[in-house]
Amino acid sequence: MDEINVLQGVLNGLTCAGWYVLVAVGLSLVLSIMNIVQLSHGEIYMIGAYVVYYFCVNLGISFYLGFVIAVLASGLLGIVLERVFFRPFRGKPDQALVLSIGLILVFQNIVLAIAGGTPKSYRSPFEGVVKIGSLALSTERLVIIIAGFVLIGALFLFIRFAKNGQAMLAISQDREGAALQGININRLSAIAMFVGCALAGVAGGLVGALFTLTPTMGATVLMKGIAVIILGGLGSISGAVLGGLIIGLIDGLVPVVTSSYMASLIGFAIVILILLFRPRGLWGHE
Amino acid sequence: MLLSLKDVSIYYGSAMAVTEVTLSQEEGTVVSVIGANGAGKSTTLKAITGLVPIQSGSIEFDGRRIDGAPTDAIVKAGIACVPESRKLFPHMNVLSNLKLGAYLRRDKQGIEEDLEGVFVLFPRLKERLRQKAGSLSGGEQQMLAIGRALMSKPRLLMMDEPSLGLAPIVIDSLAENINEINRRGVSVLLVEQNAGLVSRVAQRCYVLEVGRIVLEGNINEMMSNDSVRRAFLG
Ligand SMILES: Nc1ncnc2c1ncn2[C@@H]1O[C@H](COP(=O)(O)OP(=O)(O)O)[C@@H](O)[C@H]1O
Ligand SMILES: [Mg+2]
Numbered sequence: 001m002d003e004i005n006v007l008q009g010v011l012n013g014l015t016c017a018g019w020y021v022l023v024a025v026g027l028s029l030v031l032s033i034m035n036i037v038q039l040s041h042g043e044i045y046m047i048g049a050y051v052v053y054y055f056c057v058n059l060g061i062s063f064y065l066g067f068v069i070a071v072l073a074s075g076l077l078g079i080v081l082e083r084v085f086f087r088p089f090r091g092k093p094d095q096a097l098v099l100s101i102g103l104i105l106v107f108q109n110i111v112l113a114i115a116g117g118t119p120k121s122y123r124s125p126f127e128g129v130v131k132i133g134s135l136a137l138s139t140e141r142l143v144i145i146i147a148g149f150v151l152i153g154a155l156f157l158f159i160r161f162a163k164n165g166q167a168m169l170a171i172s173q174d175r176e177g178a179a180l181q182g183i184n185i186n187r188l189s190a191i192a193m194f195v196g197c198a199l200a201g202v203a204g205g206l207v208g209a210l211f212t213l214t215p216t217m218g219a220t221v222l223m224k225g226i227a228v229i230i231l232g233g234l235g236s237i238s239g240a241v242l243g244g245l246i247i248g249l250i251d252g253l254v255p256v257v258t259s260s261y262m263a264s265l266i267g268f269a270i271v272i273l274i275l276l277f278r279p280r281g282l283w284g285h286e
Numbered sequence: 287m288l289l290s291l292k293d294v295s296i297y298y299g300s301a302m303a304v305t306e307v308t309l310s311q312e313e314g315t316v317v318s319v320i321g322a323n324g325a326g327k328s329t330t331l332k333a334i335t336g337l338v339p340i341q342s343g344s345i346e347f348d349g350r351r352i353d354g355a356p357t358d359a360i361v362k363a364g365i366a367c368v369p370e371s372r373k374l375f376p377h378m379n380v381l382s383n384l385k386l387g388a389y390l391r392r393d394k395q396g397i398e399e400d401l402e403g404v405f406v407l408f409p410r411l412k413e414r415l416r417q418k419a420g421s422l423s424g425g426e427q428q429m430l431a432i433g434r435a436l437m438s439k440p441r442l443l444m445m446d447e448p449s450l451g452l453a454p455i456v457i458d459s460l461a462e463n464i465n466e467i468n469r470r471g472v473s474v475l476l477v478e479q480n481a482g483l484v485s486r487v488a489q490r491c492y493v494l495e496v497g498r499i500v501l502e503g504n505i506n507e508m509m510s511n512d513s514v515r516r517a518f519l520g
Contacts, residue, residue, distance in 0.1 A: 167386070
């Protein structure tokens with residue numbers, strides 16, 4: 001294990017971090033604003049990737065257009081989910097949880113019916129490799145790191161400075177108190193779902209170019225996303241970023257030392273260890 | 287009438303919480319509702335702010351029906367509420383809490399002025415501007431909850447047992463605060479169990495008992511009423 005390999009592992013880890021954070025932040029946002037563990041969030045990510053595939057490969061239109069449509073479609077799907085499925089279950093988190101499990105099956109089967117079960121793939125226009133000294137990182141991975149950190153940075157600024165960002169924080173800390181200030185919980189829930197799902201769409205569209213697409217590809221990323229938000233502290237956006245960095249770096253660095261099969265195992269072991277000492281997660285309140 | 291409830295009944299499921307409550311308040315006054323625990327005081331306030339639906343009857347604010355309206359529309363119409371457990375945003379600082387009180391407003395200048403007005407009323411809040419709301423003392427939290435409600439520039443300020451858990455000396459300044467707020471032109475609907483506080487600020491008073499109004503009148507009559515004295519003056 002030499003220095004170069006470790007640095008290479010850090011770069012790979014940052015790629016994973018960007019990917020996980022984009023997914024986990026949406027989960028965290030929806031959990032804190034709507035009080036729902038949205039287990040079909042991985043399917044939004046999957047649909048994001050398939051929409052890009054559809055425009056890129058099936059229609060042969062440009063990746064960029066497909067990507068923009070995928071992000072918007074994911075966001076709009078989020079709004080529809082909130083309005084049609086989750087709003088009637090407000091205040092009934094257990095039922096909403098079961099509903100979101102049902103939605104996993106619905107989305108997977110819709111995509112299976114339309115696109116079929118054979119793995120699909122598409123290429124992003126980000127070709128080539130960026131060299132930093134003797135380190136190498138493919139451009140498409142670099143794009144994921146940059147997109148992840150730029151978008152999450154923008155989300156932080158929104159939450160910190162925009163009126164509706166502050167309103168979201170307020171809802172997450174006291175729902176009734178927020179309503180009494182005139183904050184429209186329905187509207188903010190829709191905004192949170194749009195933002196969270198659009199970010200999952202970004203992740204799906206970019207990461208989809210690295211791997212093959214299958215209707216069940218959301219499962220892995222959901223597991224990572226859930227580990228990330230539990231590690232970071234449930235409902236905390238900063239926590240999701242920190243958790244994403246830690247789990248991403250573990251996934252990038254552990255394969256340098258052992259096999260990549262060990263990475264997941266060691267990753268979850270470290271998460272469990274941290275939680276033993278900080279049961280509310282790294283950034284959890286109280 | 288600024289506020290008027292007519293024959294309002296409210297149920298939680300099949301359990302009656304409030305029955306045929308009729309109550310009215312003129313602009314510029316301080317009106318109080320007193321009643322023991324479980325009488326339906328908080329439920330009545332929640333119905334006015336649209337947080338719980340009413341079964342029958344009507345609620346009018348400034349001549350317009352507000353029952354059935356969403357809470358944000360009711361806040362926009364000019365009603366602010368300091369709820370029973372204050373419901374502050376505990377991990378946000380004092381300034382952010384106050385600014386959220388002005389969530390529906392767009393007049394930057396007016397918001398700044400009202401912020402100064404809150405600091406004149408509660409200089410303590412100005413000293414604690416960057417402190418998290420959850421780390422304030424009970425008295426300071428109550429100031430913040432009132433200050434936040436005032437930031438919406440309400441015509442009617444409702445308070446749900448603001449004296450709860452406060453030391454007698456803090457209750458004294460609370461009484462002064464309520465009188466000052468009223469002097470600034472804000473009508474106040476005060477829900478209380480502490481008749482001492484009520485007698486120092488209110489002009490009219492209603493007594494609520496297991497969901498019904500059993501007595502009403504001007505404050506002097508009420509405070510000399512034997513059953514009120516027995517129940518609320520100890
Ligand atoms: N969320 C609720 N669900 C069911 N019953 C409730 C709820 N809130 C209050 N109640 C009941 O309604 C009645 C009135 O309660 P409340 O309005 O809180 O009284 P008060 O504020 O005067 O103490 C009580 O019997 C109480 O148990
Ligand atoms: Mg009460």
